[in-house]
Amino acid sequence: QVQLQQSGPGLVKPSQTLSLTCAISGDSVSSNSAAWNWIRQSPSRGLEWLGRTYYRSNWHYDYAVSVKSRIIINPDTSKNQFSLQLNSVTPEDTAVYYCTRDEVTYMDVWGKGTTVTVSS
Amino acid sequence: EILLTQSPGTLSLSPGERATLSCRASQSVSSSYLAWFQQKPGQAPRLLIYGASRRATGIPDRFSGSGSGTDFTLTISRLEPEDFAVYYCQQYGSSTWTFGQGTKVEIK
Numbered sequence: 578q579v580q581l582q583q584s585g586p587g588l589v590k591p592s593q594t595l596s597l598t599c600a601i602s603g604d605s606v607s608s609n610s611a612a613w614n615w616i617r618q619s620p621s622r623g624l625e626w627l628g629r630t631y632y633r634s635n636w637h638y639d640y641a642v643s644v645k646s647r648i649i650i651n652p653d654t655s656k657n658q659f660s661l662q663l664n665s666v667t668p669e670d671t672a673v674y675y676c677t678r679d680e681v682t683y684m685d686v687w688g689k690g691t692t693v694t695v696s697s
Numbered sequence: 698e699i700l701l702t703q704s705p706g707t708l709s710l711s712p713g714e715r716a717t718l719s720c721r722a723s724q725s726v727s728s729s730y731l732a733w734f735q736q737k738p739g740q741a742p743r744l745l746i747y748g749a750s751r752r753a754t755g756i757p758d759r760f761s762g763s764g765s766g767t768d769f770t771l772t773i774s775r776l777e778p779e780d781f782a783v784y785y786c787q788q789y790g791s792s793t794w795t796f797g798q799g800t801k802v803e804i805k
Contacts, residue, residue, distance in 0.1 A: 624796035639792040682729050683747035
């Protein structure tokens with residue numbers, strides 16, 4: 578079955594860049610039917626979709642308006658994974674971050690989550 | 698951006714009782730893109746229902762979804778001990794996914 582394995586630091590300093598990776602097994606980041614998302618969850622903001630990437634003859638990217646100026650999601654076909662970069666973080670970016678797969682109409686596979694704290 | 702409002706915020710029920718959870722959208726949502734998730738403490742959300750009424754793989758038939766347009770409902774016909782959790786609705790539209798704020802189903 579499809580599994581997503583998340584990795585990355587749990588502590589990031591304010592103004593620096595948050596970087597997380599999601600390794601895919603059982604599917605391909607280049608799938609023509611799936612998309613690969615990053616979502617975060619915090620007590621103050623609830624579940625918040627951040628963005629996604631997907632391949633349909635070429636690569637596509639969708640980002641939430643709230644983070645559009647600070648986010649990059651990159652696929653890595655050589656390692657079958659995708660990554661999240663969130664720049665210029667503040668304590669408001671403290672959250673549990675999840676990577677997920679969506680199959681157009683539903684989001685069916687989730688990583689276990691990574692708790693990221695923004696603090697000096 | 699479509700906003701999803703869930704009610705009630707908390708539902709206090711006993712095992713064996715019926716739970717009815719509501720999700721209201723700020724504008725019409727395609728039923729194809731309305732889903733429900735269950736989340737337990739320390740775990741990622743789990744897909745229960747997609748396409749407003751289709752159960753995901755392995756989901757018991759005591760869970761059912763219904764609705765269209767701006768009003769959607771998740772019903773748990775008879776609560777089992779493992780069903781006490783937080784439930785979220787989610788929708789996709791205009792290249793964006795949004796979630797409701799959640800309904801907590803707690804043991805009375």
